[in-house]
Amino acid sequence: MDLDAFVATHQGSWNRLAELSSRARKLSTMDPRELDELVALHQRVGSHLAQARVRFRADDALVDRLTYLVADSHGVLHGRRKIDVRAAVSRFLAITFPAAVWNIRWCIAASALLMLVPWAVMQVWIGISPDAFDLTTDPATRAAYIETDFENYYSSQPAQNFAGQVFLNNVRVGILAFAAGIAFCVFTAMILVYNGANVGVAGGLFTHVGEWQRFWGLILPHGLLEISAVVVDGAAGLRLGRKVISPGDQTRWAALTTQGRSAGNIAIGLVVAFAVAGLIEGFVTGQPWPTWLRIGIGAVAFLAFWGWTIVYGRSAARRALADE
Secondary structure: OOHHHHHHHHHHHHHHHHHHHHHHHHOOOOOHHHHHHHHHHHHHHHHHHHHHHHHOOOOHHHHHHHHHHHHHHHHHHHHHHHHHHHHHHHHHHHHHHHHHHHOOHHHHHHHHHHHHHHHHHHHHHHHHOHHHHHHOOOHHHHHHHHHHHHHHHHHOOOHHHHHHHHHHHHHHHHHHHHHHHHOOOHHHHHHHHHHHHHHHHHHHHHHHOOOHHHHHHHHHHHHHHHHHHHHHHHHHHHHHHHHHHOOOOOOHHHHHHHHHHHHHHHHHHHHHHHHHHHHHHHHHHOOOOOHHHHHHHHHHHHHHHHHHHHHHHHHHHHHHHHHO
């Protein structure tokens, strides 16, 4: 490519970078989409500058122009970094995350079935079958678990330490359920089934001895939100695996990259839900408060989460589509 062709090919990018840099200096805030475009153009024109220095080094005017554009945009980006972090976080919470959750609502339904069906099966089976009840573990361990261990677990540590431990464990499970989706959905499905069945076993033990009210009183305060977040994380993993299995008209790598960004936004946003669930489990579940109060706190968190991600997520998805 000669000099004239090089300039003609890239002139539009240079003019656009100059325009965005000028606008950014004049405005107190900048649209996140334009900021992303500015960053991309800054990198692209930096590449053009490197090419010009090697291939057209005799043309000082071109090299000087590109050097100025790159230096100018660098100064704008460096000077705006703190302001734009706030805008990016606000957009993520208001649009990006709820829209991403709304867009995988059918995967959420599949994820919920994978977790809740094994839970229901195990709880009903152990709850009504003496043989299944006896198969769970030895009588002494089973009695200790039902009478003291399950309930004492929630007050086994200082509340702040317990909440932190639960939060980290939930994030670990969530990340695993999400990342495992790349293996054609298989391992994500297994994680969901395994976690659902485990809770079902616990519920079945309490149900069998007529203590089902105590079980629900201990599991629902934090579990309503915690299980919701795990289900959504699993759904993100299923969506990722679906793209690996059926990438459509894209290459498998391109489909995985595109979907990975969207699903990754969900995994990041769920950190907030896991943090709140950890706080409830640490500071509410184990408290000697009326059962209705503890479950009520969990229900408020549950409704807020689904209102944010599904009810509001629908309009957020429309806004995100309109912004594209």
